[in-house]
Amino acid sequence: MKPASGPSESLPAREPAEPMTPRVAADPGQGAIDLDLVRRCQHGDALAFDELVTRYRNRIFGMVYQLVRNEQDAWDLAQDGFVKAWRSIDKFRGQSSFYTWLYRIVTNVAIDWLRKKQIAGGQEFDDTIGLADIEATNSLVPQPEAAPVKKMERGEIRARIDAAIARLTPEHRAVIVMKELEDMQYHEIAESLGCSIGTVMSRLFYARRKLQAMLKDVYDETL
Numbered sequence: 001m002k003p004a005s006g007p008s009e010s011l012p013a014r015e016p017a018e019p020m021t022p023r024v025a026a027d028p029g030q031g032a033i034d035l036d037l038v039r040r041c042q043h044g045d046a047l048a049f050d051e052l053v054t055r056y057r058n059r060i061f062g063m064v065y066q067l068v069r070n071e072q073d074a075w076d077l078a079q080d081g082f083v084k085a086w087r088s089i090d091k092f093r094g095q096s097s098f099y100t101w102l103y104r105i106v107t108n109v110a111i112d113w114l115r116k117k118q119i120a121g122g123q124e125f126d127d128t129i130g131l132a133d134i135e136a137t138n139s140l141v142p143q144p145e146a147a148p149v150k151k152m153e154r155g156e157i158r159a160r161i162d163a164a165i166a167r168l169t170p171e172h173r174a175v176i177v178m179k180e181l182e183d184m185q186y187h188e189i190a191e192s193l194g195c196s197i198g199t200v201m202s203r204l205f206y207a208r209r210k211l212q213a214m215l216k217d218v219y220d221e222t223l
Contacts, residue, residue, distance in 0.1 A: 034098040041089045049086055060106050066177040067110045081106030104192045114170035164214040172207035
């Protein structure tokens with residue numbers, strides 16, 4: 001049984017948020033270390049969970065920040081996600097990696113928060129769209145770095161892209177962040193969100209189409 005109190009270490013002091021970089025392949029030995037730490041947590045070792053927090057807090061913060069686009073909120077939600085993971089650690093059975101399990105918990109915390117804040121992009125949400133209509137290789141938006149424009153103009157395009165993503169529904173925003181910014185595979189996104197691969201593809205298609213409509217002038221200028 002876990003002790004009533006949680007891990008002693010909180011998230012680190014806040015630092016200026018930076019854009020998320022694509023994830024790198026996991027170290028094969030990392031999973032074994034995580035499992036050992038989880039087992040210790042399940043036997044009441046709060047310090048072991050502190051170590052898990054240290055290992056993943058920056059990645060988790062980066063992911064949440066991309067969803068909510070506010071540094072203070074991102075830190076708070078990341079902290080809430082870790083607390084929820086600590087309280088649920090006995091439910092982890094090792095059927096996925098610890099990070100995937102943690103990612104799913106924190107993503108759900110962030111999506112629930114977004115829903116409560118009513119940050120949405122209208123009624124475009126539709127998980128039933130036909131898979132035959134989905135262009136799986138369709139890109140999110142034109143990359144400002146590739147356009148022949150000045151640095152200031154690239155910054156303006158980046159701001160437009162961020163603003164457009166912020167207008168998506170929480171569900172659509174999540175798949176965009178996972179696929180386009182974290183470069184996760186469809187099955188990884190499905191596992192993290194607790195839905196089918198078809199649903200992931202459907203949401204991604206709809207999110208990309210919505211973004212392209214909102215950023216039509218950016219496409220016209222940069223493609």
